[in-house]
Amino acid sequence: MFSDENLMTRFGRGDSSAFSELVVRHQKRLLNFIYRRTGSRESAEDIVQETFLRVVNAASRYQATAKFSTWLYTIALNLWRNEIARKRNPVELTERDRVQECGVMDQQVDFQKLLSLMQDLTDEHRLVLELGFIEGWTNQQIADLLNCSVGTVKSRKFYALKALRKRMGIGDERDERMSESRTAIR
DSSP states (O other): OOOHHHHHHHHHTTOHHHHHHHHHHHHHHHHHHHHHHHSOHHHHHHHHHHHHHHHHHHGGGOOOSSOHHHHHHHHHHHHHHHHHHHHSSOOOOOHHHHHHHTTOOTTOHHHHHHHHHHTTSOHHHHHHHIIIIISOOOHHHHHHHHTSOHHHHHHHHHHHHHHHHHHTTOOOHHHHHHHHHHHHHO
């Protein structure tokens, strides 16, 4: 099995079957990822289509300086940001619609609740959680995509999870003890 980077290099040299394999490997996950950003299946499909069109256009110039998936998601995120800048009013669907469109089963109520709670996080915090826990990316891959340090990714994950715990009513005993010790020192 060829790596994504190898397939992209082969595609750049004219092997169209390599591109087909890349689409098969990444289209569904990329679509779900962008859909969670847009809330619109149609917009997500347009962005994914434009992303792969840009991959085609850049094929002859592609150099494997980063993971292919990082490069692909960077293109898609930039297109999404451009769409946000143009529209300024993203389409809002109910949480049930969002979860169903993402291909998640109705019985996964906990996942549904988590997605709903994540909507209240900042874009930066929501993005690192989605990439890390839903997409399965490593902290390094996330850092490469967001053009920040691994430490920044870890920090964003920490504060995002802390905010989620708070919204879910799950107290963090460590935080409470730290707060109490700070109060006692003063």
